[in-house]
Amino acid sequence: MSARGGIDLGGTKIQAVVVNGRGTVIGDARHQTPANGGPPAVTAEMAAALGEAAAAAGVETSSLVSVGVGSPGVIDAAAGTVASARNLNDWIEPFPLAAELSKAVGGAPVSLGNDVSVATDAEFKLGAGKPYKSVLGVFWGTGVGGGIVLNGKPWNGRGAAAEIGHIVVKKDGARCPCGREGCLEAYAGRGSMEAKARREAEQGRKTDLFKIMEKKGRTRLTSGVWAKAIDDGDELAIELVDRAISYLGAGIGSAVNLLDPEAVVIGGGLGVRFGQPYVERIRQAMMPHVFADERPPEVLLAALGDLGGATGAALLRPERPKPARRSVGDGARSRARR
Amino acid sequence: MSARGGIDLGGTKIQAVVVNGRGTVIGDARHQTPANGGPPAVTAEMAAALGEAAAAAGVETSSLVSVGVGSPGVIDAAAGTVASARNLNDWIEPFPLAAELSKAVGGAPVSLGNDVSVATDAEFKLGAGKPYKSVLGVFWGTGVGGGIVLNGKPWNGRGAAAEIGHIVVKKDGARCPCGREGCLEAYAGRGSMEAKARREAEQGRKTDLFKIMEKKGRTRLTSGVWAKAIDDGDELAIELVDRAISYLGAGIGSAVNLLDPEAVVIGGGLGVRFGQPYVERIRQAMMPHVFADERPPEVLLAALGDLGGATGAALLRPERPKPARRSVGDGARSRARR
Numbered sequence: 001m002s003a004r005g006g007i008d009l010g011g012t013k014i015q016a017v018v019v020n021g022r023g024t025v026i027g028d029a030r031h032q033t034p035a036n037g038g039p040p041a042v043t044a045e046m047a048a049a050l051g052e053a054a055a056a057a058g059v060e061t062s063s064l065v066s067v068g069v070g071s072p073g074v075i076d077a078a079a080g081t082v083a084s085a086r087n088l089n090d091w092i093e094p095f096p097l098a099a100e101l102s103k104a105v106g107g108a109p110v111s112l113g114n115d116v117s118v119a120t121d122a123e124f125k126l127g128a129g130k131p132y133k134s135v136l137g138v139f140w141g142t143g144v145g146g147g148i149v150l151n152g153k154p155w156n157g158r159g160a161a162a163e164i165g166h167i168v169v170k171k172d173g174a175r176c177p178c179g180r181e182g183c184l185e186a187y188a189g190r191g192s193m194e195a196k197a198r199r200e201a202e203q204g205r206k207t208d209l210f211k212i213m214e215k216k217g218r219t220r221l222t223s224g225v226w227a228k229a230i231d232d233g234d235e236l237a238i239e240l241v242d243r244a245i246s247y248l249g250a251g252i253g254s255a256v257n258l259l260d261p262e263a264v265v266i267g268g269g270l271g272v273r274f275g276q277p278y279v280e281r282i283r284q285a286m287m288p289h290v291f292a293d294e295r296p297p298e299v300l301l302a303a304l305g306d307l308g309g310a311t312g313a314a315l316l317r318p319e320r321p322k323p324a325r326r327s328v329g330d331g332a333r334s335r336a337r338r
Numbered sequence: 339m340s341a342r343g344g345i346d347l348g349g350t351k352i353q354a355v356v357v358n359g360r361g362t363v364i365g366d367a368r369h370q371t372p373a374n375g376g377p378p379a380v381t382a383e384m385a386a387a388l389g390e391a392a393a394a395a396g397v398e399t400s401s402l403v404s405v406g407v408g409s410p411g412v413i414d415a416a417a418g419t420v421a422s423a424r425n426l427n428d429w430i431e432p433f434p435l436a437a438e439l440s441k442a443v444g445g446a447p448v449s450l451g452n453d454v455s456v457a458t459d460a461e462f463k464l465g466a467g468k469p470y471k472s473v474l475g476v477f478w479g480t481g482v483g484g485g486i487v488l489n490g491k492p493w494n495g496r497g498a499a500a501e502i503g504h505i506v507v508k509k510d511g512a513r514c515p516c517g518r519e520g521c522l523e524a525y526a527g528r529g530s531m532e533a534k535a536r537r538e539a540e541q542g543r544k545t546d547l548f549k550i551m552e553k554k555g556r557t558r559l560t561s562g563v564w565a566k567a568i569d570d571g572d573e574l575a576i577e578l579v580d581r582a583i584s585y586l587g588a589g590i591g592s593a594v595n596l597l598d599p600e601a602v603v604i605g606g607g608l609g610v611r612f613g614q615p616y617v618e619r620i621r622q623a624m625m626p627h628v629f630a631d632e633r634p635p636e637v638l639l640a641a642l643g644d645l646g647g648a649t650g651a652a653l654l655r656p657e658r659p660k661p662a663r664r665s666v667g668d669g670a671r672s673r674a675r676r
Binding site: 168171182260 | 486497500501519588596
């Protein structure tokens with residue numbers, strides 16, 4: 001049996017999968033991320049979600065060859081710790097997630113990776129990026145994350161590459177959740193879009209966004225809330241999504257001018273929810289900014305959908321001892337994010 | 339004897355060097371680029387400049403192991419042609435530069451490369467980028483060119499990567515010479531800066547920029563003209579250079595967020611002319627945009643100065659036959675530029 005486990009740890013959801021030797025999902029489960037109890041509560045919930053996915057796949061978690069986690073925050077894969085995961089409850093100091101989760105799932109070895117890097121890797125190896133050697137992954141969700149594969153290999157720089165959400169699309173522009181000005185995420189991140197919608201609503205702008213949110217029993221403008229508002233013809237929602245798309249076009253165009261990849265894969269909560277028609281709109285918004293526009297990259301919808309992050313995590317392999325000369329933060333091994 | 343020739347073909351200048359086996363310049367010469375006569379006149383002038391450099395080095399051009407050319411325009415290195423070199427006189431159709439120049443210099447084999455790519459390669463192998471494995475080259479001149487080295491190898495994408503001048507720094511912003519809006523080059527390219535200065539002067543803004551230009555016998559605002567105007571405290575010149583620097587900071591910050599290189603090397607006509615104090619100003623303008631600002635890249639002045647492009651060209655090796663599966667435009671071999 002060569003089943004592996006993968007967990008995508010998000011601020012609102014924990015997505016777990018079990019994949020077979022070919023990377024095909026044979027069981028999956030989704031839990032809410034605990035809003036209280038800090039890292040131990042989150043770890044317990046991850047184990048529970050993985051247990052459910054394993055049960056669906058007909059295996060024991062203890063028999064999994066490996067368990068990978070795609071995590072936000074600052075990951076030290078060698079040490080097996082996650083720190084500064086600011087959209088998780090009370091998770092600032094380094095927490096030994098690999099060791100604690102391994103215990104909680106019956107001893108399977110746990111590897112940690114950056115959430116967006118593993119999702120890009122999954123799309124590259126198994127999803128929309130499969131036919132290509134050089135791929136830019138763009139994950140349009142609460143923030144705007146990126147992943148880069150060049151000549152078949154992930155490019156992580158010194159551990160902080162692919163921050164497409166923090167490309168400057170408008171110098172002296174809107175304030176980004178990261179504290180800087182004019183970043184792509186300040187216009188296109190779902191968090192920024194929600195903040196802008198709230199400001200507009202407070203100033204008397206008519207919108208059903210927040211009514212839809214309440215009706216759905218949500219406390220945030222989720223991708224589903226945005227989708228419903230757009231279906232209903234809500235003007236503010238349409239305007240803010242149009243704006244996000246136009247800035248995504250500029251930011252992705254910039255990245256294409258720098259990297260000249262064969263393909264751009266659009267994923268993330270909003271990307272997956274809105275689907276192909278919006279990927280086409282993003283492509284159209286990108287084209288006016290592409291320098292080599294006689295030969296633009298393909299722009300494709302992520303093929304693994306909501307399961308991409310967890311599937312990519314399942315592809316993580318247990319860390320091997322590193323040669324001493326390897327610099328700290330090399331590869332995807334330690335990466336600071338929000 | 340292992341002397342090699344290198345020529346940097348620019349819109350205003352032809353810079354030729356002869357280097358020894360270690361890449362050290364042992365002879366150099368600079369000629370004006372002919373403004374008439376099209377490709378044949380330019381080729382003859384390149385041969386003359388190389389002859390002068392060879393004479394200074396005490397060698398015959400016919401004895402050179404190889405001659406490399408860093409060229410603007412669309413280069414087909416395999417075919418040995420250059421097309422669409424729009425800042426050269428009457429050079430739109432593909433011209434067999436490699437064959438014609440080889441004839442004119444007594445038979446030495448001629449290789450063609452992209453001007454900015456070869457300059458980056460020179461800084462990486464012999465200049466300021468030597469201690470690093472991943473380098474972003476930024477060439478601040480008439481336009482803003484870029485070159486990327488990742489893990490010790492040039493990254494050219496499908497032939498059109500590293501177009502840092504066409505990163506969007508201000509969506510819906512100033513018109514770029516490339517026809518697009520809001521590109522870095524629209525704010526920081528010397529061509530755009532001159533156009534803006536002319537518009538301001540026509541609208542009655544006081545400036546000595548054009549007087550200095552005439553006094554120097556120039557028809558364009560060269561780097562020397564800008565430097566003199568700034569030394570004289572010309573307010574418009576100071577303002578436009580400040581503006582260029584602030585946009586360079588945003589554009590380079592974006593590229594750093596995407597690539598996370600170890601070092602950024604600043605070259606080009608303006609970069610080299612303004613020197614270290616301005617490199618420091620560019621670094622300061624970049625920092626507010628760098629996401630992983632606890633570990634920013636080094637920002638360094640190009641060490642090879644005006645000779646970097648020609649030295650990099652001298653490092654070019656004659657083209658080997660390509661395997662059939664290699665895609666057209668792979669590597670630095672065919673690259674569209676202005």
